[in-house]
Amino acid sequence: MKTNDALRPFFEERRVLLAPMAGVSDTAFRTLCREQGADVTYTEMVSAKGLSYANEKTRRLLDLADGEDIVAVQLFGHEPDVMAREAAWIEGELGERLAYLDINMGCPARKIVSKGDGSKLMTTPDLAREIIERVVDAVSVPVTCKFRRGYAVGEELAVPFAVMAERAGAAAVAVHGRYAMQYYSGSADWDTIAEVKRAVAIPVIGNGDVRSGDDALAMVKKTCCDAVMVARGAEGNPWVFADVKAALAGSDRPKAPSWEDRLAMAHRHADLLDRRGGKNIVRMRKHAMWYLAGLPHASVARKEINSCQTLADFDRVLEALRLAIEKGCEDHVRPV
Ligand SMILES: Cc1cc2nc3c(=O)[nH]c(=O)nc-3n(C[C@H](O)[C@H](O)[C@H](O)COP(=O)(O)O)c2cc1C
Structure with missing residues (x-):
């Protein structure tokens, strides 16, 4: 019933x-x-x-x-x-x-x-x-x-x-x-x-x-x-x-994601789309734009995203952006 x-x-x-x-x-x-x-x-x-x-x-x-x-x-x-x-x-x-x-x-x-x-x-x-x-x-x-x-x-x-x-x-x-x-x-x-x-x-x-x-x-x-x-x-x-x-x-609010969190989530998202096979990875273009919104030094990455075809393409762009942010933002320089 x-x-x-x-x-x-x-x-x-x-x-x-x-x-x-x-x-x-x-x-x-x-x-x-x-x-x-x-x-x-x-x-x-x-x-x-x-x-x-x-x-x-x-x-x-x-x-x-x-x-x-x-x-x-x-x-x-x-x-x-x-x-x-x-x-x-x-x-x-x-x-x-x-x-x-x-x-x-x-x-x-x-x-x-x-x-x-x-x-x-x-x-x-x-x-x-x-x-x-x-x-x-x-x-x-x-x-x-x-x-x-x-x-x-x-x-x-x-x-x-x-x-x-x-x-x-x-x-x-x-x-x-x-x-x-x-x-x-x-x-x-x-x-x-x-x-x-x-x-x-x-x-x-x-x-x-x-x-x-x-x-x-x-x-x-x-x-x-x-x-x-x-x-x-x-x-x-x-x-x-x-x-x-x-x-x-009514509990403690989580901290906003850092730029590292954003890049890691973008990689994970691309990986999950890639596993779906077919042309699903191309969907990552719009998601990547969203993950990168507001990140510093992302103008080159934004241009390149639109020609990414594979998971490796996205990972290359994300890695290049990571390096650019590390170089450009003193706050985020990693210890050697
Ligand atoms: C890209 C996109 C796709 C959407 N697709 C659907 C859909 O398939 N079915 C639906 O009922 N609403 C769809 N919507 C509308 C959303 O479910 C939602 O009602 C609307 O975006 C308002 O919520 P928001 O202010 O949180 O975005 C879509 C919205 C967007 C932006």
């Missing part, structure tokens, strides 16, 4: 979440974020249609890392039949490692909304309701959905949409406090998250502009949300989860 309470105890113990991020939240990044304290990590969004064609690239998005014993999978699509069937397939594949299935109702990308997927579903709430109901019926794990403040700028849809989702059987909602048509501009409206929290009894995951433990504390204080979800704040900064976790627990 399914109940909307399915995730309440879950989020009492797991309050720090890595958001679903297409092109970013793969097994390598999820591993690093979990190590730094993320309680739940989401896969990149997975196309239900792609799964229905047994598309290999789509299926690989469901690969789990060694030791990854819980994950949230995010599914997108607009056809209730396909969504329900593929949700059941995912559950069969991942078994107990699947903590819950999330439905993407917030993505604003043109190629997604043009098909009626992602945030476009906020404008078709009857269809969104049918999708949630069908997916809830098809699986035994809890089902959640992630959406935004609204679709068009100025159109407040989050509260009625959350109420609809709860009635349709969703066990939690994740709310990003921007309109879809704002994409990532402006700032996230946390009042929207607070309003949703007051309107539904299921857990509410707050999302938008959390980049530190202080931000997480402020969001929880303002919205009373049950869990905090971080996306861009984790780019090049998996340590954000340790900070958020400590802040929410």
